[in-house]
Amino acid sequence: EDQVTQSPEALRLQEGESSSLNCSYTVSGLRGLFWYRQDPGKGPEFLFTLYSAGEEKEKERLKATLTKKESFLHITAPKPEDSATYLCAVRTLMYSGGGADGLTFGKGTHLIIQP
Amino acid sequence: NAGVTQTPKFQVLKTGQSMTLQCAQDMNHEYMSWYRQDPGMGLRLIHYSVGAGITDQGEVPNGYNVSRSTTEDFPLRLLSAAPSQTSVYFCASSSRALNTEAFFGQGTRLTVV
Numbered sequence: 001e002d003q004v005t006q007s008p009e010a011l012r013l014q015e016g017e018s019s020s021l022n023c024s025y026t027v028s029g030l031r032g033l034f035w036y037r038q039d040p041g042k043g044p045e046f047l048f049t050l051y052s053a054g055e056e057k058e059k060e061r062l063k064a065t066l067t068k069k070e071s072f073l074h075i076t077a078p079k080p081e082d083s084a085t086y087l088c089a090v091r092t093l094m095y096s097g098g099g100a101d102g103l104t105f106g107k108g109t110h111l112i113i114q115p
Numbered sequence: 116n117a118g119v120t121q122t123p124k125f126q127v128l129k130t131g132q133s134m135t136l137q138c139a140q141d142m143n144h145e146y147m148s149w150y151r152q153d154p155g156m157g158l159r160l161i162h163y164s165v166g167a168g169i170t171d172q173g174e175v176p177n178g179y180n181v182s183r184s185t186t187e188d189f190p191l192r193l194l195s196a197a198p199s200q201t202s203v204y205f206c207a208s209s210s211r212a213l214n215t216e217a218f219f220g221q222g223t224r225l226t227v228v
Contacts, residue, residue: 034216043205043219102148103217107157
């Protein structure tokens, strides 16, 4: 069974205090790892996709990395507007196969950046 | 550029009532799916579709029905609402190509009393 575990569940940082969020996964046949940001009352918003171990992607203060067992979302010098829940998801074959694939999500990390 | 549109945004139902949550996308995506999000549980897949006329069950399909008569639309039907179906529902669409992301709607917050 595919599993995605995110840690920590919640993280409170001071503005400018860098840190990392972890996403560890156990899947059969990874077809991509995705990071999403979710603001309260909104749908998940796509941030990054990673596919190969060693791959890195950057966007403003965020950097995502991937190994064979986990992914990290590094946040450098965060600002209060970076406060959100960050979701990790893996794209794998669906339960009934048939060539379809879908997303298995972790429970998310709730990040708060204090001014 | 609308993306994925869900209606309604909020709904209150009485136990036993039925209703349909609407989802439409304008990106010509083959894949569409429905998730529910509950506190402490993360997003869980209810049903999905790989194209018009093709649907299948996800992780938590009981009590829900779907159909896909067009590429654009993927409605989710609650047959007889139960308090356990109180949740936030998200519709998503994506391309079949690998490494392409899923786009999500804004969600429907459903309360069953």
